[in-house]
Amino acid sequence: MSRQIYSLLAIAAVTLTLTPAPALADSPANQQAAKTAPAPVDCEQLKCIALTFDDGPGKYAGTLLDTLKKYDAKATFFLEGQYVKSRPAYVKRMAKEGHELGNHSYKHLNFTTIEPGAIRSEIQKTQDAVKKAAGVEPKLLRPPYGMADLQVSDIAAEFGMPIVLWTGGSRDWSTKNADAIKKQTLAVAKRDGIILMHDWVKQTVDVMPSLVKTLQSRGYTLVKVSDIVKKENLAAGDVFPLPEGWEN
Template identity: 65%
Template sequence: MLLATSCALAMISVPTTAWSADQPKTTATAAGKAKPAPKATPTPTPKPVPVDCAKVKCIALTFDDGPGKYADKLLDTFKKYKSKATFFLEGQYVKSRPAFAKRMVTEGHDIGNHSYSHPHLRELSEDKIREELTKTQDIVKKSTGKYPTTIRPPYGELDGRVSAIAAEMGMPIVLWNGGSRDWATKNEKAIYDEVLKNAKREGIILMHDWVEQTVTVMPKLLTALQKQGYHMVAVSSLRGAKDTKAGDVYPVGSEKDEDLPSESPTGDPDDFAQSPSDGL
């Protein structure tokens, strides 16, 4: 859905009077001839240790409708706090911001399929549902080298046809069990309070990377969650997600939550979505 060198090495890396940029790059031999100075052996960077959510308290922050125009700043924050997220991408925005989508994959975040143009899937024919999903699969693979591995239907709306097509495509459906209402309030304090109110172990929080206030409050929010003992991980790292099969819904039973729609924009996509070309 994650290291620091020793103090001694850090000190050596800083130029000093004795070790400056003007220091000769050769050393003298006994015969008075110069030979190249030995090259420093690079210190290998240790790989991050995976978070074991069976042993620690984990929560998954998820972002819909991206990559948004603030996604690079959001990724900077997650990198600084050594945290992971899950991004449910719209094909139209991956097309206009492929570098952001590629960075999400490169930096170890999960990516999911959020359709191409954010329609109400239940209002579409089966062929149109497939087209929305497969078009996004293809453009994400072209942009990042990796296919999305999960589906989050727009507005959290699904029916038997959507589930069957997800199973056909070999992908679980990921919803959420807590929100931020960032799209509605666009207020940093309100977003912060709402997320902390809904935070729980193994929770999946819905947010949006096109909401500027969400991105701005993220350092404060990650700090607060870490102080409460949370590890921010990608959905795939949560204990229950590992056993979810293609076409199944995770978290289990979330599709029956009557409050689910209130956490996601429910009107015309043009009311909240960005123009695919904005911010470029």
């Protein structure tokens, strides 16, 4: 969908990792990487769901990563640059263990209320922090609070990034109750769903082993956002998913 349809759109609360250019085939390192690279996920065949974690890396991220590794689950982390700077080891581990890294601003400012230069600075500083910590740059943008308008869309396009929101939220930031978080997440879980969560909420991290096991028992494969949105063919600056009432 073209981003032109989002003129003056303000999306309230309710990294599609672009395929890199192929490496030189004759490189020994690339040949070894090709042998060890995991098979691509096909969400046309699998019942996929993407758990996404905003505002991190939080101080409980290490425990969360342990759980995801134990159950062979992937996730997408929409990171704040200020916490990337203070907790770079978590970011490096996220990338190393095959998770997706997205950009969630540097200090969680509302992009619809600040000047274009400030938006660009928030995005660029986070890109630089993630690159320094993990050696990769995010390919997806999730604006703070899920707030975007045409200006935000245009600036996202300048950085070559689509804007990815969510299909359902865990409300973990509000309830901070493990049972409630699990119940709410299962209530909004659906095939190709993108679920909003936060790794700074201790109860979210605490309930994750039980939640992951339950989702897997219901047939879900926990994947990265890029696996889910691959078929959408998002262009830089596009917003997905569209909130109700904004579809063509």
